[in-house]
Structures are given as structure tokens and as C-alpha cells.
Amino acid sequence: MTKTKEKYLHDKPLNTICYEHAFHQANLLEGLNSLRQKGALLDITLVIEGTVFRAHKAVLAACSDYFRAMFTDNMLESRQNEICLNGLTATGFHQLLEYAYTSRLALNIANVQDVLEAASHVQMVDVIQACSGYLQAQIDIDNCVDITTIAETYSLAQLRMKVYRFMSCHLLEFSNSAEFYRLTPQQLENLLAFDFPVDCSEADVLRIVLAWFFHVDTNELDVRNAYAVRIIRYIHFSEISKRKLHSILDKTFENRKYEWQLYRLILQEVCLQSVKYKSTFSSNLLNSRGMEMAVLKIGGFGISGITNEITYCFSTERKWKHLTSIPHVEQCNFGTAVFNNELYIVGGCFNQSLQENIHPFGFMYSPRYNKWSTMAPMKIERCRFSLNVVGDMLYAVGGASEVEEYNTSTCECYNPRLDSWYMIQPLPAYVSQHAGATYEKNCVSKLYISGGIDRDNVQNYMFCFDVHLDKWVTCTSMLKPRADHVMLSIGKYLYVCGGWTEDNETRARVLVDTIDAYDVEKDCWEARIVCVEQKIYFIGGFHSDAMFDKDTAAIEYYDIETGLWTIEDKYPQDIWEHTCATLYIPKCRDDMEVIPTSESSV
Numbered sequence: 001m002t003k004t005k006e007k008y009l010h011d012k013p014l015n016t017i018c019y020e021h022a023f024h025q026a027n028l029l030e031g032l033n034s035l036r037q038k039g040a041l042l043d044i045t046l047v048i049e050g051t052v053f054r055a056h057k058a059v060l061a062a063c064s065d066y067f068r069a070m071f072t073d074n075m076l077e078s079r080q081n082e083i084c085l086n087g088l089t090a091t092g093f094h095q096l097l098e099y100a101y102t103s104r105l106a107l108n109i110a111n112v113q114d115v116l117e118a119a120s121h122v123q124m125v126d127v128i129q130a131c132s133g134y135l136q137a138q139i140d141i142d143n144c145v146d147i148t149t150i151a152e153t154y155s156l157a158q159l160r161m162k163v164y165r166f167m168s169c170h171l172l173e174f175s176n177s178a179e180f181y182r183l184t185p186q187q188l189e190n191l192l193a194f195d196f197p198v199d200c201s202e203a204d205v206l207r208i209v210l211a212w213f214f215h216v217d218t219n220e221l222d223v224r225n226a227y228a229v230r231i232i233r234y235i236h237f238s239e240i241s242k243r244k245l246h247s248i249l250d251k252t253f254e255n256r257k258y259e260w261q262l263y264r265l266i267l268q269e270v271c272l273q274s275v276k277y278k279s280t281f282s283s284n285l286l287n288s289r290g291m292e293m294a295v296l297k298i299g300g301f302g303i304s305g306i307t308n309e310i311t312y313c314f315s316t317e318r319k320w321k322h323l324t325s326i327p328h329v330e331q332c333n334f335g336t337a338v339f340n341n342e343l344y345i346v347g348g349c350f351n352q353s354l355q356e357n358i359h360p361f362g363f364m365y366s367p368r369y370n371k372w373s374t375m376a377p378m379k380i381e382r383c384r385f386s387l388n389v390v391g392d393m394l395y396a397v398g399g400a401s402e403v404e405e406y407n408t409s410t411c412e413c414y415n416p417r418l419d420s421w422y423m424i425q426p427l428p429a430y431v432s433q434h435a436g437a438t439y440e441k442n443c444v445s446k447l448y449i450s451g452g453i454d455r456d457n458v459q460n461y462m463f464c465f466d467v468h469l470d471k472w473v474t475c476t477s478m479l480k481p482r483a484d485h486v487m488l489s490i491g492k493y494l495y496v497c498g499g500w501t502e503d504n505e506t507r508a509r510v511l512v513d514t515i516d517a518y519d520v521e522k523d524c525w526e527a528r529i530v531c532v533e534q535k536i537y538f539i540g541g542f543h544s545d546a547m548f549d550k551d552t553a554a555i556e557y558y559d560i561e562t563g564l565w566t567i568e569d570k571y572p573q574d575i576w577e578h579t580c581a582t583l584y585i586p587k588c589r590d591d592m593e594v595i596p597t598s599e600s601s602v
Contacts, residue, residue, distance in 0.1 A: 032059055033101040044071075045082040051090035053097055063100045066122040085121075092118030099127060107134045113150060120154050132159045139166045141174055145182045152187075161194070165588070168196035168290065175208040181215045185227035188212060192234035197290035197368050197586050202239035203248060205287070209235065210252045213262065221259075228262055237270045239288060245270070285341045291368075291584040292316070297571070298336055298345070299326060300578025306330045310343075310365075311595055312585055320572050320595045323585065327363055327372045335387025336579040337394055339416060342366050343583055344375070344394060346414075349383040358383045358402050362414075367585045376419045379412050386436030390467055391445045392416070395424070397465075398452065400432045407432040407454065411465075428472055429454050429461055435487035437494050439520050444468075448475070448494055448518075451482040458483045458502050462518070479516050479525050494518040572596060 021027075035041050036055065044060070046053045060067035069075070070083075085093070092114030099105045105127060107115060112131055119127035135147050136159055144163050151160035167174050168191065174180050183191070188209070198205060209231065213224050237245065253263050285291065294312040297320070301307070308326040313319065326334075326345050334348030346362035360378035365371070378396055385399025394414040401408040407430040412421045427449065434452025438445070447465040451458070460482070462475040478496060485499025496516045500509045517526045572595040 029101060029103060032056065036101055043081070046093070047082065047084045048088060048093050049090040051094075053090075053093060055097060055100075059100055064122045064124050088118040088121045089114045092116075093122075096122065096124060096127060099124075105130055107131065109138060116150065116154055128154070128156070132156045135159055136162045139163055141170065141177050142179060144174070145179050145187070148183075148187055161588075164191055164194045165196045167191055168194070168198045171198045171208065172200045172204065175211070180208075181212060183212065185224055185231065189227060189231050189234070192231065195290050196588065198287050199368075200287065202236045202287055202289070203241075203244045205289075206235055206237075206240060206245075206248055207252075210248070214252075214256070214259075225259075225262060228265055232266055232269050235269070236288065237273050284339065285584050286368075288584065290586050290588065291341075292587045294583055294585040296323065296343070296581045296583055297575060298343075298579045298581060299332060299334070300575050301332070302573050302575050306332055312583070314585070314587075318569060322595060323367075324365060324370065324372070328361070331359075332577060333383040333400075334579075335382075335385055335396055335399075336581055337387045337389050338581050338583055339389045339392075339394060341368075341584050343581065344387065346375075346387055346394075346396065347378060347382045347385065347399070349400075358400065367583055370586075370589070375414070375416075376421060378414075379421050379423055380408065380410055382408065382410075384432040386434055386449060388436040388438050388447055390438050390447050391440070393467075395436075395447055395465070396421075397436060397447070397449055398427050398429075398431045398434060404430070407452075425465075425470055425472055428463060428474060429459070431459065431461065433483040434461070435482075435485050435496065435499075437487040437489045439489050439494065441492075446520075448487065448489075448520075450478055450487050450494075450496055450518075451485060451499065453483050458500075476518075476523050476525060478518075480512065480514075482512055485512065492520050494520060 036059075039054065042054045042056060044055055044057045046055065057067070057071045061071050062068075091111055095105060095107075095111065095115045096118050105115070107130065112134055116128065116131040119131065132151075135150065135156075139147055139162065144167055148160065148163045148167075150156070151163060192205075192209070200208075213228070214221070216224060240248075249263060249266065253259060292314050294314050297311045297313075299306075299308055299310070308328065308330050310323045310325060311320050312323045313321070328345075328348075329350050331348040331350040335344075335346040337344045337346075343365040344362060345365070347358070347360055349356050349358045351357070358381045360381040362375040362377065364373050364375050366373070380401055380403055382396065382399035382401045386395075386397045388395050388397075392415075394416070395411065396414070397411045398408055401410070403410075409426040409428070409430045411424045411427055413424050414421050429452075431449070431452035431454050435450045437448050437450075439448060440446070445467040447467065449461070449463045449465070451461060453459070454461070458481040460478040460480060462477055464473045464475050465471070466473065481501045482496065482499035483501070486497050488495045488497070494517070496518065498512060500511050502508065503510050518524070519526065
């Protein structure tokens with residue numbers, strides 16, 4: 001007897017295949033919008049400001065929690081065919097309805113507030129986020145106060161942070177506009193309390209705040225003065241010199257004898273902060289607002305080869321994050337210096353067709369604006385040289401160059417204000433892979449150069465360049481020859497750390513594991529460390545000269561005061577032949593990318 005078709009299909013094993021049409025959602029929206037335009041199957045009429053809107057309850061409920069509750073819960077509106085909505089505009093709701101049926105939202109500066117108001121009222125989260133994103137892209141000096149008010153009215157946290165950061169970054173320009181004086185007392189307090197980086201000194205911040213206080217009619221001044229205690233406490237008086245502070249106060253209150261209460265309040269806050277906070281402000285930093293000192297790892301080599309990546313780590317977080325990359329082909333052996341909290345990367349070498357190419361070009365990085373800019377090239381291309389800041393200048397000394405067969409004794413100086421290099425007296429030796437450090441005291445500026453390689457031999461040289469005399473002087477030699485080491489200036493001492501020397505018999509490389517101290521005033525070396533309140537950090541590098549005996553992710557520091565070594569968490573990846581520096585970095589960055597840990601550094 002023959003099986004029926006149904007019985008035959010049921011006897012076959014199940015082999016389910018799921019089909020998904022890529023354009024089904026778009027087709028569904030298109031079909032619903034077509035029904036709306038034809039007036040078919042519409043089951044709700046909404047009246048807003050006298051304007052009639054007809055729609056499908058199912059569509060509105062699918063897009064909005066507000067309408068979902070209205071049409072599905074046991075509410076009076078669920079049984080009505082016509083509803084009057086208050087608290088929103090017809091202009092704003094028209095855009096919401098178009099979005100619900102087409103997924104398209106047409107925003108402009110004229111309608112965005114109406115759309116945001118309507119979206120907030122009916123709880124359409126996607127539209128609220130779209131309005132916030134649109135406003136973020138429109139922020140400028142002329143509208144930032146209005147956008148701040150919108151952000152705070154509708155609790156748009158991301159937009160609020162964005163606009164206050166914009167105000168801070170453009171504080172000088174903003175404070176010179178009429179818009180600045182429209183800030184409410186609470187908004188000015190927020191602007192200071194958020195602690196974003198600003199483009200002016202703290203003395204300028206004080207002037208700007210005092211100007212805001214008095215830029216009102218007398219009858220409104222009392223309202224602002226009521227916020228004085230809350231606002232003044234956010235001024236960082238420790239970053240304002242006493243002379244500058246008294247100059248600002250004398251000029252501001254000279255013809256305002258009736259406002260001595262505010263004057264006394266400022267002096268009280270100055271005294272309070274002087275007791276409560278210890279100033280750690282760096283004179284090379286325009287303003288510490290929103291900035292935090294970080295340790296930088298710059299370039300070097302890793303498991304994947306040479307890299308131009310620069311990473312940083314805050315002492316409070318102990319997490320290494322990507323900062324930026326040097327805007328050049330992958331290079332090494334460049335000069336590194338920090339001046340006015342800007343990072344200078346100069347010279348270096350790179351491989352091209354298996355040949356080392358040395359170049360003279362330089363770049364400057366601003367952490368405040370997260371931006372690189374080019375600088376004038378050096379007179380001579382060089383790598384494996386020293387780059388140090390002395391006074392207001394950068395000094396490039398020695399190194400390897402295409403000009404001379406071995407190393408060079410030439411030196412040159414860079415003026416950041418003029419963006420130009422000029423040659424200075426040559427070094428008394430032809431050295432590369434040496435170290436440099438600056439010593440400054442009582443308006444005396446000197447540059448010290450130690451060790452290095454001269455004609456293939458590791459040296460124990462110690463030279464001093466007197467900036468004012470434009471003259472090199474030979475100092476007491478180091479306790480042992482070193483190359484590829486570092487020299488740090490702390491107090492009246494220069495500390496020489498790490499590097500390598502040569503075995504007297506075999507000329508094999510031997511890593512140096514001691515820290516020696518040079519007394520600048522006595523011109524003598526000490527093997528014993530002198531006590532000062534500082535720490536020396538060591539990041540990565542080789543543990544010995546053998547390629548397989550290395551500790552290239554280790555981080556440890558030496559406390560000069562206690563004489564103790566401390567081992568910290570390892571760097572996320574193996575690194576060597578890099579440079580390190582300290583720089584103030586904005587505490588709040590949009591690209592907080594944490595460096596992943598490689599297996600070899602665990």
C-alpha cells in the first residue's frame with residue numbers, strides 16, 4: 001500500500017535550514033510607511049499643538065516605552081482613538097514619526113531641541129542619543145552655554161562632559177565672549193569642578209572668575225556672591241605666585257571697596273590651601289588642571305620588531321595605555337627631550353633596503369591637544385646622540401652621522417621660539433651612545449656628557465658645557481667606562497645608571513649593574529648613594545648580554561633615600577632599546593586603550 005505524502009515527509013529525518021532575508025526589515029518598514037501614507041489600517045490619532053498625526057499603535061509601541069505603556073496597560077488612552085499630547089511640539093513629533101516609519105532622522109540646529117524634547121517625552125532612546133551626538137558636533141563658542149543648558153535639562157551626561165571640556169580647552173577665547181557671562185553660578189562651578197585641561201595659567205583662571213563675578217548689575221551681584229565659597233575653592237592658588245596673586249587682587253578690588261567680603265574670602269581660601277595641599281606644580285607646565293604626571297615608554301624594540309608606539313602609565317592606575325605613535329617610518333636611536341610639557345623626538349635612523357639611514361628631522365608632540373607638529377631639521381643628521389633641555393634651548397650632542405666615518409663631535413642648539421638650529425662649540429671627543437643630563441642652580445646652566453663610544457672603544461669621559469661661556473670643560477672621569485647608559489640630575493648629584501662596558505681581556509660586552517653618583521659641586525664620583533627624596537625607575541631592557549638571558553618586561557625602581565629596590569608589575573610586553581620620559585597627560589582621554597599583555601611577559 002502506498003504511503004501518503006504527509007506520512008512520507010514525517011518519516012524523513014529532520015534537516016531544518018533557517019533562511020534570513022537581508023532586506024526584510026527595510027521592506028517591513030517600507031510597507032508600514034506605505035500603509036500610513038495611504039491611510040490604511042491606522043488606529044490612533046494624536047493631536048499636538050492643533051496638528052493631527054495618524055499612525056499605527058503597534059508601530060508607536062514598538063519604538064517607544066511611553067506609547068507601549070499607554071496602549072498595552074490598563075490605561076484610559078488604550079481605549080481611545082484620539083489623544084491630545086501636551087509637553088512637546090508638532091515640529092519635534094513630526095521628526096519622531098518619520099523616524100519610526102523610515103529610520104531616518106533629519107536634524108538641524110533649528111529643530112534639534114524640539115526633537116530632543118519630544119524624544120525625551122515619549123522615551124525614544126535612540127533619537128535622544130542621535131540628538132546628543134548631533135549637538136556634540138555643533139559645539140562652538142557662540143552656542144556652548146545653550147548646549148550646556150540643554151545637556152543639563154535632559155540629563156545628557158556625555159554631551160555635558162563634552163561641552164564643559166570644550167569650554168575648558170578654549171577658556172581664554174570663551175572668557176572674552178559675551179556668552180561666558182551667561183553662565184549661571186552653578187555652571188561656572190561645574191566648569192571649574194570638572195578639572196579639565198585649560199589653555200591658560202591659573203592666574204588667568206582667577207582673573208576670568210573675578211571678571212565673571214563683577215560682570216552683572218549690582219542687584220544681581222548678591223546672587224553670584226552667594227556662590228563665592230563654592231566657586232573660589234576650585235581655584236588652584238598654589239599655582240599662582242604671591243606677587244601675581246596680590247597684583248590681581250589689588251587691581252580687581254581697587255575700586256570695589258564694598259566687596260571686601262569676597263576679598264577676605266579669597267585670602268582665607270589661600271591660607272586654607274597652603275596648609276591642606278603641598279604644591280607639586282611644575283614650572284614647565286602651563287596649568288595642571290586635568291593633567292597628571294605619567295611615565296612614558298617611547299619606541300624601541302619588541303617581539304614584533306621595531307615600533308614607533310608611545311605608551312604611558314599613571315602612578316595612580318598602574319595600567320599601561322597607548323598614547324600616540326611617532327609620525328615617521330619605524331625608527332630607533334633618536335633623541336628624546338621634554339620642554340614645556342611637550343615631547344620632542346629628533347633624528348634617529350631607519351632601515352631601507354637593508355641599509356641604515358640616518359636623518360635630521362624632528363617632531364613635537366603636545367599631550368594637551370594630542371597633536372604632532374614638525375620642527376626644523378638639525379644641521380647634521382645624527383643618531384645615537386644625546387638631546388637635553390638646558391634653560392629654554394635643546395642641545396643635540398655628538399652621535400653617529402653620515403658626515404663622518406665613525407662618530408661626530410659636532411653639537412647644535414635648537415631655539416623652540418624661533419624653530420631654528422645653530423651650531424655650538426664641538427665636543428672634545430667623537431662619541432656616540434653616551435648620556436647627557438642638565439644641571440641648573442642659581443641661574444647657572446650646565447650640560448654634562450658621560451661615557452659613550454669613541455673610535456670603537458667604550459669610554460669613561462665626563463664633559464661639562466657651560467652655556468654662558470659657550471665652552472666645554474673636562475671633568476673627573478666616571479668610575480668605569482659605560483655606553484648606552486642613562487644619567488639623571490637629582491639635587492646636586494648626577495646619577496649614572498645601567499649601560500655596558502667591555503671586558504679588558506676579551507672585549508666582550510659586560511652589563512653594568514651599579515648606580516654611581518657624581519657630585520657636581522665637588523667634581524668627584526661616589527659609589528655610595530646620597531639620600532634625597534627621589535626614585536629611579538627601570539623599565540624593560542636586557543638582563544645580560546645573552547639574547548636568551550633577558551628580563552625585557554621587568555619594572556623596578558630604586559629609592560635613593562632608603563637604598564631599597566622594589567619590583568613592580570611587569571610591562572605588558574617585552575621591550576628593549578626604548579627611551580623613557582615623564583610628561584603630564586590629560587587624565588580624561590577618549591582613547592583609553594589598555595595595552596594587552598603578551599604571553600612572554602606574564
